Amino acid sequence: xxxxxxxxxxxGQCPVVDAVSASIGPGELIGLIGPNGAGKTTLMRxxxxxxxxxxxxxxxxxxxxxxxxxxxxxxxxxxxAWGLSVAELVALGRLPHGRDHGAQGAxxxxxxxxxxxxxxxxxxxxxxxxxxxQARVLxxxxxxQQSPLILADEPIAGLDPAAQIETMEVFRAHADAxxxxxxxxxxxxxxxxxxxxxxxxDRGRLVADGPPATVLSRALLADVFHIRAxxxxxxxxxxxxxxxxxxx
Ligand SMILES: Nc1ncnc2c1ncn2[C@@H]1O[C@H](COP(=O)(O)OP(=O)(O)OP(=O)(O)O)[C@@H](O)[C@H]1O
Numbered sequence: 001x002x003x004x005x006x007x008x009x010x011x012g013q014c015p016v017v018d019a020v021s022a023s024i025g026p027g028e029l030i031g032l033i034g035p036n037g038a039g040k041t042t043l044m045r046x047x048x049x050x051x052x053x054x055x056x057x058x059x060x061x062x063x064x065x066x067x068x069x070x071x072x073x074x075x076x077x078x079x080x081a082w083g084l085s086v087a088e089l090v091a092l093g094r095l096p097h098g099r100d101h102g103a104q105g106a107x108x109x110x111x112x113x114x115x116x117x118x119x120x121x122x123x124x125x126x127x128x129x130x131x132x133x134q135a136r137v138l139x140x141x142x143x144x145q146q147s148p149l150i151l152a153d154e155p156i157a158g159l160d161p162a163a164q165i166e167t168m169e170v171f172r173a174h175a176d177a178x179x180x181x182x183x184x185x186x187x188x189x190x191x192x193x194x195x196x197x198x199x200x201x202d203r204g205r206l207v208a209d210g211p212p213a214t215v216l217s218r219a220l221l222a223d224v225f226h227i228r229a230x231x232x233x234x235x236x237x238x239x240x241x242x243x244x245x246x247x248x
Contacts, residue, residue: 001025001149001180002047002071006055009039009046017043018204019055024149024182029168029175031191031212032184034201035225040184041076043201044151048073059149068096072142074152076184078134080126086137087113087122093144112143115170132159139167143174150174152183156190168194192216192231192238200224212238222246 002024009017017039024030032040046053048071049060059071072093080089090112094105113119116136121129126137135158142150150171156164168190171181175196182199185191191198192212200208200215202224208215213233221229229242 002182003058004047004056007043007046007057008054009042009051010054011042016204017046017053020206021055022199022206022209024180026148026178026180027175028180028197029172029195030180030182031195031198032182032201033186033188033191033198038201039204040201041153044073044153044182044184048151065096068145068147070147071149071151072145072147074138074142074150074155076153076157078131078138080134080138083125083127085123086118086126086129086140089126089137090118090140090144093141093146096145096147108144108146112140115143115173116140117166132163135159136163136167139170143170148179150179150181150183152181154184154186156185156187164190188216188225188229188242189238189240192240216240 004020004022007017007020008015020043034040045051047057047059049057049067059067062070087109091109093112094108097105113122116139118136118140121133126134129137139155156167159167171183172194175181195212197210198212198215199206200220207224208220216231221227226246226248227242228244228246229240231240
């Protein structure tokens, strides 16, 4: 679904994404984690071909319409420019499939609204919703796109705990249905509980790639995140709690 080969993105002379090679297949929910400034957003934007890059991304090679059918993009900034109704905004997710929304389009929009619990918001003006409600609308638009791959930049930031869990469950369901999701996260607990795999970025490099329980070792948490944490695999799933900071 996505292959990256030596993907590199420069800011000035400085590589903020440095020779990243990795791939994503169906069924995966990948948590892209790393400290502030590690290069997570830049990696996703380069993979999508939204910024200049070196190396190769299988998505960036596609023409824009084919790329939009292959991957939905949820940027960190949740900007809703127009005062459209929620249903109209979510229907914009159908644009990569042509102007005629048709029965399949209407079904996809209805399913996305239902999945995000937005049926009662259909006629509300999207710009008049709360930040968390707008976030759910934008996720619904991405789901309505029916692209196999979703790239989401901090999709749970600013959401209440229930909405965070629900969002991760929506992504997991998308992966379980044969799609895949790459989402950047700062909540390592949610990453550990919900993701099938994590990619860890540090200073532009992909320094670890594997199942959360293997990757989130005491040494990695100290080296990359400068924290000490409690991490335990329990009957209720992985439990993670950051305990204290370590000297950088
Ligand atoms: N437009 C830009 N011009 C110059 N430097 C930039 C630009 N965008 C990002 N950078 C730099 O690139 C590096 C990586 O930024 P990026 O936004 O990818 O990090 P991130 O891992 O997503 O961070 P965060 O967790 O804080 O959102 C940072 O050092 C940042 O200052």
